[in-house]
Amino acid sequence: MNQEVKIAEDVYWVGKNDNREVPFHRLILAKGTTYNAYLLKTEKPTIIDTVDFAFGREFVENLSQQIDPKTIQYIVINHTEPDHSGGLAALAARAPEATIVCTEPAVYELKEMYKLHQRNFLVVHDGDTLDIGGKTLKFKETPYLHTKETMITYSIEDKILFPCDIFSTHVANEEFFNDEASIDITEDFITYYNLIIHPHRRYVATLMDALEELDVQMIAPSHGYILRENVQKYIDLYGEMSANTQENKKATIIFTTIRKNTRKVAEYLKSTLEKDGIETEIFNTDKADHDEVLASVQQADAVFIGSSTKYADMIGNLEDILKALTEMDLEGKIAASFGSYGWSGEAIEVIQDYLYETNMTVQSTSQVIKTTGMTHVEFPIRVRFSLDDEQREKVDHSATFVAEQLLSV
């Protein structure tokens, strides 16, 4: 059995130390990791997060030494990734009365992943509180840190933050608290940030806003050390590491259009990039001087090229520009294709093929997924007919993704 680890009054660590070399996100965690779950032994006993899928049964067996699972009233799932939610199926089976507490987007994933279609879910929204009998939990949504459904949980009476992956370290630590560690954990903390959080650093601002309202005295994350000494130092590190480090970046947007739909996408891209302080030039190739367009590309850090599709091809004279780009040295620049289309949008793909013939770094959905796990950022940027609110959000995500890369290099 695990030793009983009390981290505060009626708050216990009930996790799993995994001191293997753990394969994770196409890396090997050389120092292993822990999956920190927590038991709040209140009038309505509550579990916050679970452990990795591989250790679900062991987790419930160990937990049963501390509490009868049948008495558990709430299971809070801050983040659905199976290294934290993986014990849910085993726990839910032994805790039939427990309500699963999570954000709206998490419900579908948990139901599907663990066949929990018949279970009670309590969907919480930003700022909601939950009385668990002797303690009050407050929930703050932190979308995209590092997946869409993530939230953090704060125990008001204990002033403890349970942020799941955020503020974690990948170390199979034997000592539970940072002040007990035999090493300075800062390097491991920063390595974890770079590995997991940095690609999503735009969303750290939401986290910082949420933390402004909370008096956090202890951070109990779901991997590695529990932080109770110099807590503010670790919060500040997230703020610092997520700040922009670059300025004076430039983008060039080139487009062609029949009836202005692609122009609207181009203009929206421009406004989004400019909100991030990126100086952006925009050209309609059918009206612009091509030498000027190419000179702008030469100066740019990112290049967006778009066309609507007409009879399965690009329109206007865009191809002249694309051919010229393949002859230029454009190394180090980011490139993305976009366009409005009706049903198939071949032009957008043809542009993408041309971009691959240049030596620019071409953005693709596949690359985004592989490097960040994000599925809300799409490349090429394909907008069906006119730009409605839903598609505007999509364009926003893609432009922001490029801006982030430019500003943090």
Ligand SMILES: Cc1cc2nc3c(=O)[nH]c(=O)nc-3n(C[C@H](O)[C@H](O)[C@H](O)COP(=O)(O)O)c2cc1C
């Ligand atoms: C003559 C014509 C041909 C088109 N052919 C295609 C096509 O082959 N594939 C497709 O996805 N959309 C096709 N469309 C739809 C346009 O791409 C779509 O209306 C788009 O929103 C136009 O954007 P724009 O205003 O920027 O030109 C066609 C539209 C017209 C008028």
